Amino acid sequence: MPQTLFSKVWNSHLVRPQTSDTPAVLYIDLHLVHEVTSPQAFTLLRERGLKVRHPDRTMATMDHSTPTTPRNAQGIIPVTDVLAIKQLDQFTKNCNDFGIPLYELGTENQGIVHVIGPEQGLTQPGMTIVCGDSHTSTHGAFGALAFGIGTSEVGHVLATQTLLQYEPKTMAVKVDGRLSAGVTAKDIILAIIAQIGVGGGTGYVFEYMGEAIRALSMEARMTVCNMSIEGGARAGMIAPDETTFQYVAGRPYAPKGATWDEAVAQWRTLPTEDGAVFDHDITLDANTLTPMITYGTNPGMGIPINGRVPDPDRLSNVDERVAMDKALTYMGLQPNQSLLGQKIDVVFLGSCTNSRISDLREAARMIQGHKVSDSVRMMVVPGSQQVKAQAEREGLHEIFRAAGAEWREAGCSMCIAMNGDQLEPGQYAVSTSNRNFEGRQGKGGRTFLASPLTAVATALSGVVTDPRELYTPEMA
C-alpha cells in the first residue's frame, strides 16, 4: 500500500506498535529542552533516582525567560528578574548534573529552541523530534515528525528516550499556484488557519504539499510548519527535497562525506507515494492569496489585509457569535471595519515563526532608507545568536537602527512576554509571532499577527498598511 511521509517516519520509530490496550511506543531521535517546561521533569528523575538515558540525543538552550536587553561592559546579558534567575540557574544545574549539552544565555549558539535545531543541523529529515513546546512542529519542515509534549512527557523522554502515543490521523494541505509579490509563507499559514479554524486540525498531522509549498525556501517552510499547532495539529510536515538537502548540508551536526550521501539517498525515499491515502484533505490557491492579518484573539480569526472585520451578527452559531463578540470587544474593533489605517503602538519582528536570517533580510530590504513612525516602537529580536551574528556581518542591524528600530539580543521575547518584553494594557501591536491570544504579549495588549513585510510597512506608516504598497521587485 502506498505510504505517506508521516506513516514512513511513524512506522520506522515504533519500539512497540499500538495495541487495543496500549498506545504505540515511539522512539525519539532528538529531544530539545528549555528552561520553562523542564524543571519539574528533572525533579521527577531525581525523586526516582533515574538518569537521562541519552544526554547525547538531548540538546538544551535558554530562550523563554531570558532578557533580550543589551550586554553589559563584560559582554554578559544581565538577568534581573529573580524568578528568571532562579529558573535559569536551576536549568544550568539540571543540564550539568545530567550531562546534557546546554547553550547558555549569550553564548554563540544560544537562541530560540526551534531556531537552533535547524541552524545546527540537528534537525534532519525522517527524524522524530520532541520538545516541551508546542511550536516543535517547526522542525516538520524538514520531513521530520516533530511535536510538542508536556512536562510529564519530557520526563518520559529524558528517562527512556521513548514516548507513548496514539497514531494521529493525517490531513493533506495542498497549496497550489504561485504567491504574488509581497505575499509570504506567513500569509499562507494564516490563510490556512483562517479556513479551518483553531481546532480544525485537532487529532491530525498535516502534510503541506503543492506547487506553492515546493517553491518556498527552507526557512519559509519552517514558518508554515511552525503554526500547524495554531490550527490544532500537533505536527506539520513537508517532504524533503533538494531545498532541504542544500539547507542541511555543511551544518555542524549534518552527516559528512560518505555518510552524507547515504543519508540523502535514504531521505529521498521519504516523500509520500502516489496513491497514498490521507484521512482528510484541503486545498488553497496561492494565486489568489493576499497578505493576511488577524483581527481577533486566536490565530484562526484572520482576514485578507484589505478585507473587513467580520460581523458577529451574521454567525448562526450562538457560541461562535459570543466568541467573536468577546474578541472584538477585547480588541476594541467594530464589525465590518477595515484594519488598514488602524493605529499601532508596537511592531515586533521576531519569534520562532519569523526571526531567521531570511526574515531579517526581507524586512531590512523594505525598511532600508526609511524611518519607523515616531509613534511606533519597533523591536527586532533575532532568533538566535547565530542569526544575530550573521545579520551583523551583513550590516542589517545598522539598517534597522538607522530606521529607528531596536536591535536586541536573541530569544522568544515578546512572543510570550515572560521576560519583560511586553505590551502595555490597551496597546496595539503588529507582531510576526504566532499567537494573538488575550494578554499573550502582555496583559491587556492587543495583537495583530502578520508577516514581516506587513510588520515593516506598518512600522513605517504607524498604521496597519498593506506591504504591497511599498513592495518593489528589488525586495524579492
Add this chain to the structure above:
Amino acid sequence: MSENAKITTFTGRLAPLPINDIDTDQIIPARYLKTTDKEGLGKAAFFDWRYDAKGEPKPEFVLNQAQYQGASVMVAGTNFGCGSSREHAPWALIGAGLQAVVSTYFADIFRSNALKNGLLPIIVDQETQHQLMSLAQEDPTTQVTIDLASQTLTLPDGRAVTFPIDPFSKHCLLNGVDQLGFLLALEETQAYEASHPQRVETTQFA
C-alpha cells in the same frame, strides 16, 4: 497530584465557562511559568480573567462567585486547552480545585497533559454540553457524578452520558499505574536502539 493517583468515582458541582477555544494562556498566563514547581499554581488559574489590573477579583468571573465556590467540574466551550504545551495548565486547574473539565473536544496536548495528572477531560456532544451549561447557570447547586470505570457522567435527572477515554489512560488512572514505569520496564527499547543507528550525537562538540 502525582502521576499515579487513583481515580474511580466522584460527585461534584459544576462551574460554567461558556467560552469557545479557551487557550492555555488564559488558563495560566505565561508570566506564571517562571517556576520550578508544580505546586501553588491554583492561584494563577485564569488569572487575567479572574482579577483586574489592581489585582481585585472580577465579580463576573465564575470562580469568584460565591455560589460556585467548591465546584470541581468545569463545563467549558468547545476546543478547550488550545495553544501551548504547558502542563502548568492542568496543574493550575487542579490547584484551583477542579477534577474534570467537560467540553465537546480538547486540544491534543492539553488532553494528554490532563490525563497524566488525573484531571479528566470529558468529551460530550454539543447538546449535552449546552444542557450542562444551562443547568450550571440556572442552579449552581447542580451536581454531576463521574464514574471512570463505566465512563459515564450522570446528570441530576438520572440521565447518564458516556464519554470516551483511551483504554491505557483509563487503566492507569483506575489502578494508579504510572506511565513512566511502563516505559522503564519495556525491554523492546534496547532492541530498537541496537538495530537503529543514532541519528545525531548532541555531545559530539562538547
